[in-house]
Amino acid sequence: MYFDNAATTRTKPQCVIDAVCDAMTSMGNASRGAHGSALSASRVVYHTRAKLAEMFHCKRPDHVILTMNATESLNIAIRGTIAPGSHVITTDMEHNSVLRPLYLLEKEKDVTLSFVRADKGGNVKPEQFEELITPQTKAIVCTHASNLTGNVVDIEAVGAICKKHGLLFIVDASQTTGVLPIDMEKMNIDILCFTGHKGLMGPQGTGGMCIREGVEVEVFKCGGSGVHSYDKEQPRDYPTRLEAGTLNGHGIAGLYAALNYIEEVGISAIEQKENSLAMRFYEGIRHIDGIRIYSDMKAKQHTGVVALNIRDYDSAMVADALSEDYDMATRAGAHCAPLMHQALGTTEQGAVRFSFSWFNTEEEVDAAIAAIRELAEE
Amino acid sequence: MREKTLQLVISFSSTAHAMAVEKYCLEHDLPGRLIPVPKEVTAGCGLAWKAALSEKEILLEAFEKENITYDGVYEVLLR
Numbered sequence: 001m002y003f004d005n006a007a008t009t010r011t012k013p014q015c016v017i018d019a020v021c022d023a024m025t026s027m028g029n030a031s032r033g034a035h036g037s038a039l040s041a042s043r044v045v046y047h048t049r050a051k052l053a054e055m056f057h058c059k060r061p062d063h064v065i066l067t068m069n070a071t072e073s074l075n076i077a078i079r080g081t082i083a084p085g086s087h088v089i090t091t092d093m094e095h096n097s098v099l100r101p102l103y104l105l106e107k108e109k110d111v112t113l114s115f116v117r118a119d120k121g122g123n124v125k126p127e128q129f130e131e132l133i134t135p136q137t138k139a140i141v142c143t144h145a146s147n148l149t150g151n152v153v154d155i156e157a158v159g160a161i162c163k164k165h166g167l168l169f170i171v172d173a174s175q176t177t178g179v180l181p182i183d184m185e186k187m188n189i190d191i192l193c194f195t196g197h198k199g200l201m202g203p204q205g206t207g208g209m210c211i212r213e214g215v216e217v218e219v220f221k222c223g224g225s226g227v228h229s230y231d232k233e234q235p236r237d238y239p240t241r242l243e244a245g246t247l248n249g250h251g252i253a254g255l256y257a258a259l260n261y262i263e264e265v266g267i268s269a270i271e272q273k274e275n276s277l278a279m280r281f282y283e284g285i286r287h288i289d290g291i292r293i294y295s296d297m298k299a300k301q302h303t304g305v306v307a308l309n310i311r312d313y314d315s316a317m318v319a320d321a322l323s324e325d326y327d328m329a330t331r332a333g334a335h336c337a338p339l340m341h342q343a344l345g346t347t348e349q350g351a352v353r354f355s356f357s358w359f360n361t362e363e364e365v366d367a368a369i370a371a372i373r374e375l376a377e378e
Numbered sequence: 379m380r381e382k383t384l385q386l387v388i389s390f391s392s393t394a395h396a397m398a399v400e401k402y403c404l405e406h407d408l409p410g411r412l413i414p415v416p417k418e419v420t421a422g423c424g425l426a427w428k429a430a431l432s433e434k435e436i437l438l439e440a441f442e443k444e445n446i447t448y449d450g451v452y453e454v455l456l457r
Contacts, residue, residue, distance in 0.1 A: 030393070031393035031424075032424075033414065033424065034412055034413055034414040034424065034425055039412060042393055042396075042397050042425075043397060043400070043401075045397070046393075046394060046397030046398065046400075046401065047401070049394065050398075050401065061394065061398065062392065062394035062395065062398070062447075226393060226423075226424055227391070227392055227393060227422045227423040227424060228391075228422040228423075229424075231422075235391070235392070235422060237391050237392045237394075237422075238392075238394075239392070239394055240392050240393070240394075
């Protein structure tokens with residue numbers, strides 16, 4: 001049984017697998033020629049951009065940049081927009097894919113950082129962001145939901161603060177795309193970074209970023225683009241500016257199929273199912289003696305993640321027992337979220353993270369509840 | 379060499395713009411197809427939209443109306 005969907009969704013819709021196989025027998029290189037095979041790749045790539053733009057309310061499909069994953073998108077966004085000496089606000093809830101690029105800017109470019117502190121429940125409030133703004137503040141970089149607890153940040157309220165103060169707003173939507181609705185316009189998001197292999201249910205090695213019109217992200221790599229070949233510099237037009245080299249066309253074909261699948265099923269149906277599975281699990285374990293739950297399950301919005309510990313047991317030991325004795329995949333340890341573990345007081349023990357997906361069932365959740373009960377009684 | 383006639387060629391600065399035109403034209407039953415950019419055309423993108431010269435007005439009007447981005451409009455002798 002697979003409960004590690006916050007790391008990657010292991011079960012993919014069959015149409016995703018079929019699309020990758022088809023692409024591997026038919027697709028040429030996108031943007032490299034006008035023969036049928038190259039055009040079929042260019043079409044899939046463009047249709048994927050258009051579908052992502054529609055899903056996230058990005059006005060321009062050509063401002064949808066396709067990358068390897070959310071980490072690559074966040075590195076491009078953070079390093080390509082934040083000038084030396086700037087002040088940036090971020091949060092305790094971030095993954096290292098936000099924190100490490102920011103720490104590097106701190107070291108290399110005299111960028112100063114302020115952190116919105118998470119409370120003991122692992123939540124941040126929008127007004128905390130506003131309190132940290134200084135005349136030097138240029139950007140807020142913030143996750144939409146914690147990968148550790150599934151707690152959601154009120155991105156629309158933070159976006160409104162960015163708009164009010166003229167700040168660039170970069171959002172890490174790794175945990176929410178395909179699970180919660182995202183509207184770049186309504187939420188005032190300047191750069192939305194996401195991965196393709198989690199909630200979007202596409203192949204690994206796919207991801208992207210949607211850039212609002214007028215936002216300039218600097219080139220981070222140069223090379224073949226299939227356009228303006230006699231220019232010495234990387235073309236300035238998006239998406240070419242940020243996409244040197246051959247794209248992961250086969251993976252993108254899978255992502256496109258996944259997006260169509262999600263459109264058919266509906267994001268609200270996915271949100272509802274994942275929430276109901278997480279709630280069922282929470283209700284089933286919350287009264288077991290010795291269980292501590294870190295996810296804020298009473299919040300208005302939540303992803304399908306429940307993080308817990310049993311007494312003072314090492315989370316790695318619990319996850320190993322779940323794997324070995326019950327054949328259940330969960331994630332223990334630090335989850336690349338060091339500040340969130342500090343906020344929750346779990347740096348030593350770590351936490352056991354259950355994360356449910358569209359393809360999990362109530363029967364599986366019930367088996368997980370029974371396993372936790374048994375382990376807690378040991 | 380095959381006989382050539384004067385044809386409409388529309389160029390683009392990026393592949394994404396070319397693909398946007400193809401998607402729009404297919405969806406709206408507008409004429410033409412993508413071709414490799416002929417040498418007479420100065421363009422950043424290696425793809426161009428080719429159609430009969432008589433379709434020029436209908437295509438450009440549609441692009442204007444839909445705010446579709448393209449680079450240049452050419453009349454080129456092509457087979």
